[in-house]
Amino acid sequence: MSWRQAGRELRHLRFQTALALCAIAVAVALPVVLLSVGGGVVAHELDALQHSGFQIVVGASGLHGISSTHTLSSRIGALANVRASSPLLSLPLTVFLPGGGEAPVLAEGVIPGPFLATASPQESGLFPQPLPLGDPTDSVHFANGTYRGPATNSILLSSPLATARGIGTGDRIGLSASGNRSQTTEFNVTGTFGLPPSLLGPTGAFVAILPLSDLQLRSGTALSGSGALIDGSDSIEVALSGSAASDSGAVASVASAIQGLVPYYDVATQDQQVAALLDAESVLTGFYLALSSFSLAIGFVFLGVLLVRRVEALRAPIALRRAVGVPARSLAGEFARTAVALGAGGAALGVVAGIVVVRVLAAYGSPAVSAVAQLAVFDPVQLLGIAAAVVAVAMLLSLAATRAALRLSIPEALR
Amino acid sequence: MSEAEAPVAELVAVRKEYTAGAVTALAGVSLQVGRSTFLSLEGPSGCGKTSLLNLLGLLDVPSSGSVRWNGRDAGRLPERERARLRLAGVGFIFQRFHLLPTLTAAQNVELPLRAIRRPAAQRERRVAELLDRVGLTARAQAYPHQLSGGEEQRVAVARALANGPGLLLADEPTGELDRASADTVLDLLVSAHRDSGAALVVVTHNPEVAARAQRHLVMRDGRILSDSAAE
Ligand SMILES: Nc1ncnc2c1ncn2[C@@H]1O[C@H](COP(=O)(O)OP(=O)(O)O)[C@@H](O)[C@H]1O
Ligand SMILES: [Mg+2]
Numbered sequence: 001m002s003w004r005q006a007g008r009e010l011r012h013l014r015f016q017t018a019l020a021l022c023a024i025a026v027a028v029a030l031p032v033v034l035l036s037v038g039g040g041v042v043a044h045e046l047d048a049l050q051h052s053g054f055q056i057v058v059g060a061s062g063l064h065g066i067s068s069t070h071t072l073s074s075r076i077g078a079l080a081n082v083r084a085s086s087p088l089l090s091l092p093l094t095v096f097l098p099g100g101g102e103a104p105v106l107a108e109g110v111i112p113g114p115f116l117a118t119a120s121p122q123e124s125g126l127f128p129q130p131l132p133l134g135d136p137t138d139s140v141h142f143a144n145g146t147y148r149g150p151a152t153n154s155i156l157l158s159s160p161l162a163t164a165r166g167i168g169t170g171d172r173i174g175l176s177a178s179g180n181r182s183q184t185t186e187f188n189v190t191g192t193f194g195l196p197p198s199l200l201g202p203t204g205a206f207v208a209i210l211p212l213s214d215l216q217l218r219s220g221t222a223l224s225g226s227g228a229l230i231d232g233s234d235s236i237e238v239a240l241s242g243s244a245a246s247d248s249g250a251v252a253s254v255a256s257a258i259q260g261l262v263p264y265y266d267v268a269t270q271d272q273q274v275a276a277l278l279d280a281e282s283v284l285t286g287f288y289l290a291l292s293s294f295s296l297a298i299g300f301v302f303l304g305v306l307l308v309r310r311v312e313a314l315r316a317p318i319a320l321r322r323a324v325g326v327p328a329r330s331l332a333g334e335f336a337r338t339a340v341a342l343g344a345g346g347a348a349l350g351v352v353a354g355i356v357v358v359r360v361l362a363a364y365g366s367p368a369v370s371a372v373a374q375l376a377v378f379d380p381v382q383l384l385g386i387a388a389a390v391v392a393v394a395m396l397l398s399l400a401a402t403r404a405a406l407r408l409s410i411p412e413a414l415r
Numbered sequence: 416m417s418e419a420e421a422p423v424a425e426l427v428a429v430r431k432e433y434t435a436g437a438v439t440a441l442a443g444v445s446l447q448v449g450r451s452t453f454l455s456l457e458g459p460s461g462c463g464k465t466s467l468l469n470l471l472g473l474l475d476v477p478s479s480g481s482v483r484w485n486g487r488d489a490g491r492l493p494e495r496e497r498a499r500l501r502l503a504g505v506g507f508i509f510q511r512f513h514l515l516p517t518l519t520a521a522q523n524v525e526l527p528l529r530a531i532r533r534p535a536a537q538r539e540r541r542v543a544e545l546l547d548r549v550g551l552t553a554r555a556q557a558y559p560h561q562l563s564g565g566e567e568q569r570v571a572v573a574r575a576l577a578n579g580p581g582l583l584l585a586d587e588p589t590g591e592l593d594r595a596s597a598d599t600v601l602d603l604l605v606s607a608h609r610d611s612g613a614a615l616v617v618v619t620h621n622p623e624v625a626a627r628a629q630r631h632l633v634m635r636d637g638r639i640l641s642d643s644a645a646e
Contacts, residue, residue: 316513317515317516320513320514322498325498325500325502325527325531326502326526326527327499327502328495410469411465411469411475
């Protein structure tokens with residue numbers, strides 16, 4: 001029996017064929033969606049990592065974060081091949097608006113100069129330049145750890161916050177770490193900035209950026225109760241200069257120089273972060289495949305049932321072939337062809353369905369879903385692999401059908 | 416007895432029981448089908464005619480006794496072996512046509528030729544020859560549902576003849592046909608038997624068929640009641 005013949009047999013049992021094709025298509029669509037979206041998100045993150053403006057991150061495990069940040073940051077900045085060293089402190093604060101309302105914001109304390117110098121080209125395009133936060137080194141107010149210098153009290157607000165609350169450049173707002181209106185400090189809004197498209201949707205849309213020393217004073221991470229210097233931050237992003245930035249040997253040697261300065265902090269290079277991300281991706285891919293194997297198993301049960309049901313439905317034609325003396329291997333070949341046609345057809349439909357689902361989500365999903373779906377990448381090797389696996393299992397299942405066909409009693413089937 | 420003299424097919428004290436012995440279809444039948452004989456078989460419904468044909472044609476296995484082909488015990492060979500013997504040795508014509516519905520008339524006739532792995536050119540020639548023989552050259556590309564009952568049965572005859580078997584087994588081949596078609600089918604069977612020298616066994620209720628046969632058997636309750644050859 002030829003392939004054309006297999007096609008005609010399938011059309012003969014149209015409804016069953018359609019059901020089995022659907023079952024396999026649905027089963028295949030799930031891994032297609034999961035793997036393409038998952039892979040796309042990771043690829044996006046990798047891309048962001050590789051195009052970020054810094055190559056090394058210093059962080060501190062434990063509760064207390066980095067201390068003596070200003071000093072440490074300038075010591076790192078003085079190392080060979082280092083272009084900029086930018087500390088960051090992030091805290092939730094309450095903003096009290098001129099009209100009387102209030103809003104929770106994520107406040108980022110930065111040193112204005114290095115902050116822009118460690119931003120990626122995409123990010124720095126979102127900010128007014130130079131950053132209108134006064135002293136670019138944040139050293140005047142810091143005043144060698146006394147925090148007695150003149151403060152600029154300038155603050156930048158993210159445009160979603162500014163738009164939502166009707167605040168603009170030139171307005172004055174109150175800022176409080178305790179959420180208590182009586183403990184606010186007044187700040188001048190000196191500008192707004194856009195946010196990069198975020199995978200996480202609206203979280204982090206209400207952001208305020210202010211000088212590190214100002215935020216440290218508001219949050220109690222400047223000086224301890226007894227007046228001892230803390231000068232805390234969460235992390236320091238380090239950008240290398242020129243060709244060193246793209247030379248992993250140079251990055252590693254700067255990282256070890258930094259580690260030498262601060263043996264008790266974590267110093268991570270981007271290479272390590274990329275490796276960690278790829279690790280996470282392979283774990284996720286395994287997870288997606290495990291999840292998909294469940295749906296595939298259901299699809300295969302359907303296909304198996306269909307193939308064995310076909311033997312029932314085609315009892316007389318099968319018995320007739322056997323009566324004539326058609327050898328068992330021809331029957332096996334026939335069932336294998338049918339199974340391959342169904343498996344390949346279902347897999348193709350499933351791949352198309354998966355791609356359509358992702359495209360529809362990208363076009364019509366909620367903003368967060370759409371943003372994620374737009375990142376999906378369809379890896380032809382992966383898709384072919386899934387299809388090949390489906391076809392292989394379908395062929396195995398056809399053996400069950402062959403067995404049933406060969407067990408059929410010819411005289412009974414022809415009565 | 417040399418192979419050339421041995422009967423084409425032979426039943427020796429064959430019993431056939433169904434449903435674990437609850438039904439006895441053949442209660443000890445012995446029968447020799449000689450080369451080039453035309454044998455007709457008659458009997459009331461349920462007397463075991465189809466069972467007998469299935470055993471003669473190696474489609475089924477006897478409960479006891481033996482089935483011999485050309486002097487060789489073949490009834491209990493594994494199905495694979497029996498299938499191989501059937502392919503070249505026997506042509507079946509069933510009461511209810513039993514063409515493959517998804518194959519054209521020509522493809523139905525080609526089926527045994529493909530199974531025996533004849534080269535395509537030979538197959539094509541043989542199919543044309545067979546369709547010409549049964550007068551269906553013009554209907555070669557028709558599907559069974561596009562054929563009349565008589566035409567379908569003529570395709571079945573052509574298929575049965577394809578590999579030039581020594582034994583033709585026809586189970587009520589004209590049972591569902593009108594008079595004219597029945598005559599045509601019967602003429603085809605008889606002339607094929609005469610031309611090829613194949614033995615022909617026809618189960619029939621038609622007295623005309625019985626009249627044309629060389630040997631006539633009557634069955635009752637799983638036994639042979641009368642055999643014209645024995646008289
Ligand atoms: N596969 C079967 N299972 C059970 N009983 C059967 C089967 N085939 C035939 N029989 C029974 O065996 C007897 C003989 O059947 P069959 O050979 O078909 O007779 P005929 O062809 O003369 O009508 C009948 O009683 C029939 O019901
Ligand atoms: Mg019968």
